Amino acid sequence: MIRSMKGLVKALALGLAAACSLAAISSANAEELSLKGKRIGVSAIGTDHYWDLMAFKGIQDRVKELGGEVIALDAGRKDQQQIAQLQTLIAQKPDAIIEQLGNLEVLNPWLQKIRDAGIPLFTVDTATPHAINNTTSNNYNIGAEIALQMVADMGGKGNVLVFNGFYSVPVCKIRYDQLKYVLTSFPDVKIVEPELRDVIPNTVQSAYSNVTDMLTKSPEKGSIGAVWACWDVPQIGATQAVEAAGRTEVKTYGIDGSPEVIKMVMDPKSSAGAVAAQQPYEIGKTSVDNAAKYLAGQKVPPFTFVPSVLINKENAAEKGKPFLDAAEKAGVK
Amino acid sequence: MSASVLHTEVGVSDEKQAVAKSAGRRFGALVVRLGAIAAFAAIMAYFVIFAPGFTSTFNLINVVEQSAILGVLAYGMTAVIIGGGSDVTEGGIDLSIAANMGLCAAVYATLLSMGYGDFLSVLAAIAVGMAVGALNALAVVGFGILPLLATLAVLNVAAGMELTLTQNTVVGASSPLLGVLVSGSFLGISALAWALIVFSAIMIVVVHGTSFGLRLYAVGGHPEAARAAGISVPFYVSFTYVLSGFCAAVASILTVSRLSASTPGSGELLLSVLAAALLGTVFSRRFVPTMGGTLLSVLFIGLLANGFQLLNVSSYWVNGVQGALILLVVAITSFARGSEGSR
Known part of the structure; x- marks a missing residue:
């Protein structure tokens, strides 16, 4: 336990040092x-x-x-x-x-x-x-950051729809656990039970219909404040469902940074609240x-963290662009 | 063999003219069939020569192991096609078999994780598999629904029940039986490979070595003649669907052992199962499904994926080649059947 804590601290320090001198190191190592x-x-x-x-x-x-x-x-x-x-x-x-x-x-x-x-x-x-x-990526950070962003946007109270279909995938477990941990400090933010299940394939369609059903079930405006998913493909369906239902008070949160979702967050009119973009x-x-x-x-x-960036409504225009450029450069849509 | 004799006798009553006409096409079909087998052989020969490590005993046992689950399922499908007739649209087919395996695996893994022992969990999985098979039988034999549609509906029932049970999650499982299946070996051959060998032997003997198997072919080949000969057609057809459910249950235990869990997405295997059962027909002279033919094509499909990987050819090609082969075989089969249809 203590050893792993030490390791974590060491790795965080290492990661910080690495991030500071990232350019220098990578060019030096590339030749060796x-x-x-x-x-x-x-x-x-x-x-x-x-x-x-x-x-x-x-x-x-x-x-x-x-x-x-x-x-x-x-x-x-x-x-x-x-x-x-x-x-x-x-x-x-x-x-x-x-x-x-x-x-x-x-x-x-x-x-x-x-x-x-x-x-x-x-x-x-x-x-x-x-x-x-x-x-x-540092999923502990990512999980906490996106959860805190969501809580902040909700004003510290309200109900959250959570997609939790992939708890058996380690990174999803970390992000979900971090969400739960953050929420222990904000008792007025409640996860709606039962949680929703994201699926593969047909992730977008299924998320769309799940969220639509839940909005129908809670028709008063403000009864649902946010939708959370451990990745951003369900977020696409959720955002579309929220907008189609005219419930723009609901914001959506996800992780990964698919170009499609980054564009949604960059769009001031979209209900996509934030996305943690990885590389x-x-x-x-x-x-x-x-x-x-x-x-x-x-x-x-034992582990290497590659930096990620939280893209929200405030910083989207500036922070989102490099990610879209990287996607274009790699030729992946 | 004996089944084909029976089939020929039925054919003797045909008009001579039609027989002469179909003889030409039959010869054509023979040429195409041998061509298909030659293509199989050529692919294998290419792998033997160019794929590094392809012929090593270790690799071949790996392939047998990788083919076990598909093999057991394909036997179930083959039995259904034999008993229901091999007409692709109206004959016997069990589209629910892969989803049924998923359901049985979910039942097995869930019961194990709840603390029930192997004995009860295996029994429950087999009961569920056979119950789904019985539901197919009821729909096909009892209600007279086209097997293609009946089993498609049951596919959805089974898949839905699996989702309800597991909530689309991975259910981890471990037990003494799974331990033996994972790490047991005898004479240098792993338990999973033995499972396929033993299951194959049983299926081949039952279907091709007993009068029961002969009657099964009669039921599928010519139901009216079989009925006239005093064979209970509904019983035999029903039996094949229940057997198919049993195969799904056996495969589910193998799959849980291999994945240490029941996982969603078993339904994806259906295409490969169908491919194996259909491809197997080219190994029979009259293009009827046989257990031996199914075994050969199951191994062929396994070797195809294996050989491609050893050659470092993209795995995306495997699906394409598999699809192309199915198309080829179905084309050949319809061609051969065309000669019978014209009588």
Whole structure:
């Protein structure tokens, strides 16, 4: 416990230092790092979401940039397929494996097998004891920040519709737990029970109809103050539903920073209140750098945080643009 | 084999002229069928030569293991197609089989997580699977609804029940039985691979080695003739749907062991199950589904994904190739059936 606290403090300090000298370090390391002659296996549960696709692309681009060969596997959101791909991947004996998201309960025994086979394992946005390094955003911060923004916009009281369909996904668990923790200080903000379930696929449509139903159930204006989701695809459906119902007093909150949602937050008339924008492409690239460092015999911390930015109604015009530019540059819509 | 003899005897009563006319098409179908098998063989040969590590024992056992769940489901589907006739629109088909597996897995994992033992949980999963099968049987045999529509409706029932039970979440599960399935092995072959081997042996013997299996083919091939011969057609057809439900339950236990949980999205397997059952028909001379043919095509589908990965070809191609093969086989089958239809 104490050790992990120490580790956290150390990592936060490291992250701060790294952020300060980010430009200097990355240009210096880029020349040293190499994956020449190395094969890197990459397994992603799916790439149907902006975040997933950007991270998956960042990993592949970086491996190629460093001269390595990449075995890229997209499980198409099917657990069975991801397990089969990992099993075959272990037999292929790559120099390292980078795993991106998925159901931890399903994955953990197989991640263990990767380590048992002596293959270094790195993860993207997936906290597991089996990984040498997990590269991700600081989801503790993100979760607290978006929750505080929501509470502030609500004036410290009101009812919140919460999508909680992916508590088994580690980052969603952290963000949801942070939301709950923040709300302990604001007893007048209440989560409407039962919570809503976001789903994959048909996330937007399903969120739209869920929120529409709830608004119909609570027809008085002001009876619902906000909608929260641990990612931003349900936020799209929720925002559309709120606007269609003419209940613009309800604001929506989400995490990830898909270009579509950033544009919504930038639009002063939209009900999208805020979104915590991550840098998935950078996260993917950074995880490859960590793998390259490890393979070169350097020490690698157990986790690396890539900075994220809270985009709200006040700062959207200024802060949103760089993210939209990055998306355009990577050629991902 | 014996079934095809019976089928031929039925054919003998046809007019000679039509027989002569269909002989040409039958020859054509034979050529196309051998062509399809040659294509399968060519793909395999390519993998053997170019895919690194493809032929290693370790890799092949991996593929058998990866094929176990699909295989068990495909046997259920094959039985339904044999008993209901292989006409794609009006014959036997069980669209609910993958969703049924999802429901059984949810029941199994939920009961385990509530603290019930393996015995009760397995029993409950099998009961649920067979009950869903019985519902299909009731709709198809009792109400006379087209299997395509009846099982589509039951698919939704099963998927809805699974969602209600799990709230679309992952339900983790562990038990002694799952432990054995995950890490047990015998003669260097893992438990999951053994499950497929044993299940295959049973299905092949029952369907192709007993008079029960022969009557099943008679029911599917020519229900009127079967009825005239004193075979209870409704019983046999109903039996295939319940068997299919049983297969879904068995597959659900394998899937929970492999994923250490019941997870949403089992329904996605349906396309592969259908592909396996339909592709299997090219391995039979008369384009009828056989258990052996299904086994071969299940392994083929597994080897296809495996070989592509070893060659570092994008996994996106697997779906495309699988779809193309289904189209090819369905085309061949309709072509061959065209010759029978013209009699």
